[in-house]
Amino acid sequence: MTGIIISDDTQQLATPTLPDFLQSDLTQCASLPSLPTVAIRVLEVAGYPDATLNDYAHAIERDPALTLRLISLANSAFYARHHTETHSCLEATSRLGLDATLAAVMSFSLWRDRQADDQIQRIWGRSIVAALAARYLAEQLCPDQSNFVFTAALLQDIGMLALMAVYPRDAQELYTTMPLSHSQISDGEHTRFGCDHPSVGGWLAARWGVPASLAQAISDSHGEISTRDGIPRFCLRLSGLIADAWLSSTPSQLLAVLISKLEPVDIASSISLSELLNSVESQLPPLADLFDLTMPFAHDHEALVTQAQHLLFQQTLSLNARLDAQQQEIESLRQRQTELEERSRRDPLTGLANRAWLEEQLHLHFALCREEERTMSVVFIDLDHFKKLNDRFGHQTGDRVLERFGHVLGSLAREGDLAGRYGGEEFLIILPGETAKGAQRFAQRIAKRLAETPMEMIDGRELFVSVSIGIACLSDGGFSNGRELIDAADQSMYFIKRTGRGGISLYGH
Ligand SMILES: Nc1nc2c(ncn2[C@@H]2O[C@H](COP(=O)(O)OP(=O)(O)OP(=O)(O)O)[C@@H](O)[C@H]2O)c(=O)[nH]1
Numbered sequence: 399m400t401g402i403i404i405s406d407d408t409q410q411l412a413t414p415t416l417p418d419f420l421q422s423d424l425t426q427c428a429s430l431p432s433l434p435t436v437a438i439r440v441l442e443v444a445g446y447p448d449a450t451l452n453d454y455a456h457a458i459e460r461d462p463a464l465t466l467r468l469i470s471l472a473n474s475a476f477y478a479r480h481h482t483e484t485h486s487c488l489e490a491t492s493r494l495g496l497d498a499t500l501a502a503v504m505s506f507s508l509w510r511d512r513q514a515d516d517q518i519q520r521i522w523g524r525s526i527v528a529a530l531a532a533r534y535l536a537e538q539l540c541p542d543q544s545n546f547v548f549t550a551a552l553l554q555d556i557g558m559l560a561l562m563a564v565y566p567r568d569a570q571e572l573y574t575t576m577p578l579s580h581s582q583i584s585d586g587e588h589t590r591f592g593c594d595h596p597s598v599g600g601w602l603a604a605r606w607g608v609p610a611s612l613a614q615a616i617s618d619s620h621g622e623i624s625t626r627d628g629i630p631r632f633c634l635r636l637s638g639l640i641a642d643a644w645l646s647s648t649p650s651q652l653l654a655v656l657i658s659k660l661e662p663v664d665i666a667s668s669i670s671l672s673e674l675l676n677s678v679e680s681q682l683p684p685l686a687d688l689f690d691l692t693m694p695f696a697h698d699h700e701a702l703v704t705q706a707q708h709l710l711f712q713q714t715l716s717l718n719a720r721l722d723a724q725q726q727e728i729e730s731l732r733q734r735q736t737e738l739e740e741r742s743r744r745d746p747l748t749g750l751a752n753r754a755w756l757e758e759q760l761h762l763h764f765a766l767c768r769e770e771e772r773t774m775s776v777v778f779i780d781l782d783h784f785k786k787l788n789d790r791f792g793h794q795t796g797d798r799v800l801e802r803f804g805h806v807l808g809s810l811a812r813e814g815d816l817a818g819r820y821g822g823e824e825f826l827i828i829l830p831g832e833t834a835k836g837a838q839r840f841a842q843r844i845a846k847r848l849a850e851t852p853m854e855m856i857d858g859r860e861l862f863v864s865v866s867i868g869i870a871c872l873s874d875g876g877f878s879n880g881r882e883l884i885d886a887a888d889q890s891m892y893f894i895k896r897t898g899r900g901g902i903s904l905y906g907h
Pocket of ligand 1: 780781782783784785786788792793794795796797800821822823895899
């Protein structure tokens with residue numbers, strides 16, 4: 399038998415704190431759920447480390463109605479499975495165990511003087527379903543804590559009773575929207591009261607003087623489903639969600655959500671949801687009778703769980719389809735972005751790199767070659783007498799010549815080289831790793847190709863163009879940046895222009 403023992407340790411657990419206004423309203427509320435003297439006396443007994451069952455029984459026997467209820471509970475199918483009938487308070491208490499006795503005393507006491515309106519019926523209905531589910535889970539996962547988990551689950555919603563007493567109208571509005579899940583109710587409570595009912599419940603329980611560990615469990619009862627805060631908390635929190643599903647008009651949908659929440663929790667794979675629901679259903683009627691409750695809905699559990707799994711499967715399929723569609727969209731956006739980036743680097747007439755991309759790449763290669771102590775060269779090309787060509791044959795012919803020249807240049811550049819149009823009829827080729835001699839050979843190949851290849855046919859006559867080429871090599875000039883390298887190649891090119899055009903000049907040679 400496991401009892402709730404108040405030790406110094408448990409007393410040190412944090413008492414839930416509430417907003418000041420709420421604490422003051424709760425404290426001043428005359429109709430706040432309270433415990434009758436007998437329940438207070440039982441709590442006092444629970445506080446003695448060496449309290450005996452006899453002490454409990456004596457405290458309870460002062461209230462004959464309560465005693466009768468406890469005896470009925472002990473004789474109910476839930477507790478009496480393998481026992482003979484109990485007739486005394488002492489026998490009942492020893493059969494129930496201290497935790498269940500305490501929970502029963504408090505629940506009956508709280509329940510007894512309340513009008514059994516629909517709302518309260520639902521709150522207690524949920525608590526009872528949750529308590530049975532919590533007990534089943536705890537028996538599977540942490541058997542030595544099952545009484546504690548049962549008690550905490552049974553009392554997890556007492557904060558709702560307190561809020562109904564203090565703010566009847568607000569609570570009425572909020573709770574008539576039930577069946578909402580309790581996480582939705584908690585959101586509404588936060589908006590209206592600045593905190594939710596589990597915190598209020600924990601505060602109220604602490605005020606009654608229940609063991610601090612129990613008050614803490616009540617205030618933690620609606621947290622996230624994980625085993626991070628321990629298995630008993632996991633059972634407690636899961637029990638509330640099961641009760642939400644049980645009471646819902648669309649149980650399979652809530653169960654589907656629940657199954658997906660349980661998927662990442664390792665320990666959950668050992669729980670059979672349909673067995674759990676069957677167990678709750680078989681134990682519910684006697685317990686509901688004891689509380690004079692209309693029994694919450696009965697369900698076909700096998701069908702319900704299958705339906706929930708089917709629903710989850712469909713949701714997963716449609717989620718996957720949505721993810722696929724999103725993935726495709728992201729892929730096509732990525733492609734489009736790559737295309738746009740590529741286009742923004744190209745000269746539209748020749749298809750070669752544009753000036754901005756040439757300069758960016760030149761600075762990169764310059765820095766890299768210096769760092770790796772490699773050389774590099776740039777080749778600056780200017781078409782000769784291009785103005786005359788335009789004037790004589792027209793701008794369109796000029797464009798076609800530029801386009802074809804760009805094609806020739808592109809075909810002569812090797813992998814790793816970057817050929818581009820620097821502006822107008824000027825072209826630049828970056829040759830990473832290339833010496834001045836190598837760059838010169840490259841320039842000669844261009845000149846040779848131009849001498850052999852007409853750039854245009856005009857009235858059946860071939861039109862050839864010549865170019866002036868300047869070359870600068872990193873090893874030849876003590877250059878400190880890419881800009882200086884281009885300027886040097888440009889100067890060499892102008893030397894050719896000045897000395898008659900159609901030639902190649904190497905900077906510094
Ligand atoms: N068709 C065409 N012409 C262009 C383009 N860009 C620049 N030009 C022309 O190219 C000509 C360049 O003239 P200049 O700078 O005097 O050079 P040049 O006539 O080649 O003389 P030199 O370089 O001294 O041989 C100008 O008439 C520009 O209008 C273009 O995209 N298409």
